[in-house]
Amino acid sequence: MKKKFEYKGPNMRKLISWRSLPLVVLVILAFILWRGLNSDPKLLPSALIDKPLPAFELPDLFSTDKILSRSDFIGKIALVNVWASWCDNCRREHPVLHEITNNSNIPIYGLNYKDQQSLARQQLQTFGNPYIAVAVDEKGTTAIQWGVYGTPETYLLDQQGIIRYRHVGPLTMDIWQQRLLPLVNQLKTEKT
Amino acid sequence: MNLIVSLLVLFITYTSSTIAESKDQYPLATIEQKQQFQQLLKQIRCVVCQNQDIADSNAGLAKDLRQQVYTFVKEGKEEKEILAYLSARYGEFILFEPRFAKSTWLLWVAPFVLLILGTVIIVRRSVK
Numbered sequence: 001m002k003k004k005f006e007y008k009g010p011n012m013r014k015l016i017s018w019r020s021l022p023l024v025v026l027v028i029l030a031f032i033l034w035r036g037l038n039s040d041p042k043l044l045p046s047a048l049i050d051k052p053l054p055a056f057e058l059p060d061l062f063s064t065d066k067i068l069s070r071s072d073f074i075g076k077i078a079l080v081n082v083w084a085s086w087c088d089n090c091r092r093e094h095p096v097l098h099e100i101t102n103n104s105n106i107p108i109y110g111l112n113y114k115d116q117q118s119l120a121r122q123q124l125q126t127f128g129n130p131y132i133a134v135a136v137d138e139k140g141t142t143a144i145q146w147g148v149y150g151t152p153e154t155y156l157l158d159q160q161g162i163i164r165y166r167h168v169g170p171l172t173m174d175i176w177q178q179r180l181l182p183l184v185n186q187l188k189t190e191k192t
Numbered sequence: 193m194n195l196i197v198s199l200l201v202l203f204i205t206y207t208s209s210t211i212a213e214s215k216d217q218y219p220l221a222t223i224e225q226k227q228q229f230q231q232l233l234k235q236i237r238c239v240v241c242q243n244q245d246i247a248d249s250n251a252g253l254a255k256d257l258r259q260q261v262y263t264f265v266k267e268g269k270e271e272k273e274i275l276a277y278l279s280a281r282y283g284e285f286i287l288f289e290p291r292f293a294k295s296t297w298l299l300w301v302a303p304f305v306l307l308i309l310g311t312v313i314i315v316r317r318s319v320k
Contacts, residue, residue, distance in 0.1 A: 021313070042242060047283040114252060140256050147281040149239040149253055 046155075046166035047147050053080070053161050054145040061112055061120055061134035068135040072109075074161030077187050079108045079180075081131070081171075082143060082153040085119040090152045093170035097130040100176060106184060110134035113143050113151055156180055158187045218262045229265045232274060233258060237286050245288065 048054075053070055060066040073080060081097060083090040097108055110131035112120045117136055124131075137143050146155070149168070156165040165183055167175055220226045230247070236257065238249035246254040246261075257278070264274045278286050290296040 021309075044239060044283055044285055047279070047281055140252070141260075144256060144260060145281060147283070149282065 043168055044147075044149065046163065048163045049166070051163060053155070053157055053163055054142075056135065056137075056142045056145070058111075058135040058137055058142060061110070061117060061124075061136050064117070064136070068133055070161065072133060073135075074157060075159065077106060077159055077184055078157050079106055080111060080155040080157060081108055082111045082113050082146075082148050082151050082155075084113045084115040084151055085123040086115065087113075087151045089170040091123075091127070093152055093172070094127050094130070096171045096173055096176065098128060099173065100171075101130045104181075104184075107132045111143065111146075111148075112136045112138075113148065114138065114140045154180075156183060158190075218258070220262075220266065225265055228271065229262060232261050232265065232271060235275065235288055236261070236278060237288055239282055239286055 053073065055070045057067050057069050060068050079100070100106060101108060108130050110133070112134050115136075115138070117138070120134070120136070124134075135142075140148075152170055154167045154171050155163050158164050164187065165180065167179070218229060220229060233247035234245050236246045238244045238246045238251055238254040238257075240251035240253050241249045244254075246257050261274060264277070275287055275291070279291070284290045284296060290299060292300055
């Protein structure tokens with residue numbers, strides 16, 4: 001049996017009028033709120049995305065006479081990890097930092113945040129040191145310049161030292177592979 | 193009766209000692225500066241304990257930011273400057289009252305737009 005197609009749906013002219021505005025607004029609102037259900041409201045986007053890593057001058061954790069500055073951390077695509085020995089989540093992400101240094105040529109620099117230098121050194125001796133260099137921000141004043149609010153935090157810098165991404169909370173292999181690595185590859189193809 | 197009295201004494205001691213403590217920690221020369229300092233603290237969100245302002249919060253960052261704001265007030269910086277300094281580093285969210293800027297104009301304007309839109313719709317329907 002062949003049936004002729006008869007349109008039995010809603011009257012299209014009636015739909016596309018200003019009367020449907022409340023429904024449209026509702027749908028848009030519902031979509032926005034649904035998106036919000038999946039995001040953590042406590043996470044703040046960095047205010048420094050696409051801005052240069054702020055200048056700093058801090059002592060080196062392993063030779064405190066030596067002063068590290070911004071130029072020591074930039075020049076290559078790199079990660080800067082804000083951590084402390086008192087921070088449990090930092091310990092949790094430590095193996096991930098090691099894996100990143102083992103599996104990629106991305107250097108990781110550390111900012112030791114409001115910590116005791118002896119405890120920080122001890123932590124790295126016990127659990128291994130994934131960092132090329134660690135700057136000591138004992139008072140946390142440099143961290144304020146970066147907008148640090150929750151350790152651990154990890155910043156991705158491009159070759160010019162511009163902050164391209166910030167992750168708050170412990171780094172996982174998932175985050176590295178799904179968020180950071182694609183960005184790293186994209187930065188590698190960008191012209192300097 | 194004795195219980196009530198002792199609780200009251202405890203309460204008064206606790207509150208007066210915290211007020212005294214905060215005064216000593218951040219000594220300022222003039223009353224205007226003291227007021228400015230207290231008012232500023234109430235406008236700045238503790239981004240760690242996000243429903244508190246940095247006057248109340250015990251978080252380490254709140255303490256650091258209090259110290260920074262105190263230093264600025266002592267130096268004579270204006271309220272606008274201090275709030276701009278913080279939002280440049282932490283984003284608009286650190287301010288309890290978002291300022292009227294490119295990123296927040298929609299936030300400010302939307303309620304009025306919706307109000308006008310709603311009124312227009314209602315008027316049109318009732319005229320018909």
